[in-house]
Amino acid sequence: MNAPVKTATLSGSPAVAAERDLRLDLFRGLALWLIFLDHIPSNIVAWITIRNYGFSDATEIFVFISGYTAAFVYGKAMLERGPVVATARIWRRAWTVYIAHMFLFVIFMAEIAYIGASFKNPLYAEEMNILEFLQQPDVTLLQALLLKFKPANMDVLPLYVVLLLTLPLVLWILQRAPWFALIGSIVMWVIVQRVDINFPAYPSGGWYFNPFAWQVLFVLGAWCAIAGKQTLNWILRSRLVLLVAVAYVIFGFAITLTWHLPNLAGYIPRWLFNRIYPIDKTNLDILRLCHFMALAVITVRLIPITWPGLKSPLLRPAILCGQHSLEIFCLGVFLAFTAHFILTEFSNRISMQVTLSVVGILIMVAVSALLRWYKVIEGRRPGQKPPKAGASLAGGEAA
Template structure:
């Protein structure tokens, strides 16, 4: 999903001729993990001839694998009684899988649509973005309807806490229209609306980057900073007076950083530039984040936090969370070791899930609901822990395999063997 065409000359901050196309497939219907290069050198320099441009010899699966890992952690984290969530990102640092998800969405959206503007033109790309937003809305609506129906039916046989769905929706459907219009966002059903807003704003983001990538980053950072200073600036949410749990006006900065990272990686053979001092700084920060965020008491260990900082606010994407996810992303995307690991059996399994992230996220959200209902009704002992996690993760990989086989068949049937899935 990395279409591009010749249009007017791009800004020096935007690769004018991106590298190989990436395969279709994540939440943004784009191609995420493909190794990509660009013919542009440093800003202001002449394009380098192909013979001296760095190129990787194989596909880069790191983005797909990171996205797959984030999706599986979301499945685990959204079942509060799940003991497995003690091992996920949120217990070993300030950030969690949601930050990874949104950052990679920005990265992959540039590959899918930023380069698509240059290849296919504005009209075709905007249509593709609108079509993708429509798919996200359908997935959101499907998850909502399944949740409402399941909870109402389950309640016939066993009590269900109202916090499984907001009380206003748990006892009736008269206000369902508010959710369908995104005027009300229930808990655990709020990240796809965020992505719809960010993807819908992508044409504006693209225009700003085309003028100057650093101008776009500066304006985006300024808006993020404003929200952190005044968290009341948010989209309205009928179910929550504080607004959207993921404030789009703050989280857009992470999305724009992801898009900018895709541009930078495109100039360096698919890797972010490797600086030893920056890697050391990132590793030290992540060590600090681990010590501060780790649930020492939950594991029966002595408290080792040096500052005992309060949990940084997730709604506004607090600075500690932002630095955490950026440090992780930089270490992975600047590492040849991480590239090699993404080709391992585990890396390929995660990448398989990452290539079909909309389907995995939708299925995972529905399975989360059933997992919570099972634990609430029958207890959360070890036997059910094993069953819920084993069945849930197994089903998610079956979903990924199903859509991967379908993708392969569509590619084979497409003229010239090219991608048959809309990117």
């Protein structure tokens, strides 16, 4: 067994040496569930997701935690084995994510094309943004390989690939001048709010998640994992910071309430209306960024790393999904379109929406349990007994 290594956690206190911070897995797993629910159009169950009650959504959670866990794992490798080995490991992971994205792309295209042709419904291709692929498959496939062409709901993994490719440089700077790295990331985000900088998309426009903007959440997560202990300790213990966070979350809820109840929009002062709109997701609007940070402050105060509930059987399914985030995200994209197809062609009743949402999450949990079981089997010593059926839900694994 490897020697225990203490590291700063989100709470600002040293992590228990032999334990993984299960909060990261829990909220990444919950984010995957919320993304799946949000990807099903006209799904009543999606009303439970955070996008309906504030400015940010599950994407911010996913990107921040990805930055934190990546820095925690690969930062240690960079310190122990040097930047060359760490860079090789990070770029191998980026290649794995790229291959997963392309595999999902092929399966997703086949699913949409087959269902659209079988049920003679061309709207599926339009809704999922694949008309260009059906008209020019050769050109579009090349653009997909270059990460320029992305169907609907497939924008997160290309963003993650780019962020991983830049991670070695970010880690190297973080370990030497952490505040310089964080401030530099914020400056880049500010520039994007003023200047139209983005990666080109095909056939037109830019990436839905602008990497030049969303990198700030990824770098912030990495900074928290590597160098944010003292600062976070002060911030998270401050009653004033907590009150400000709660007030901002309430403000966000009040504004989003007007989206669902238009009659309330008249109560928003005109100057405030002109100031906050449009709330840009592509460039990570400041309202979204602050909303996520407010939620993070409240969550960390309410759920410390020692919270016993983290080991509750009720939370194990979400934790397990968070520990296999790449596979479960890909599965969620496939399941979301399958649910959309069933609701469109067979029944859109509320009972069907609830059933498909629950079944989809259960499938995600079952697959993550199977993946965990396979890893346990592959890691056991010759002659060692196989794990019991429930062992796959028992603990965490490396990020």
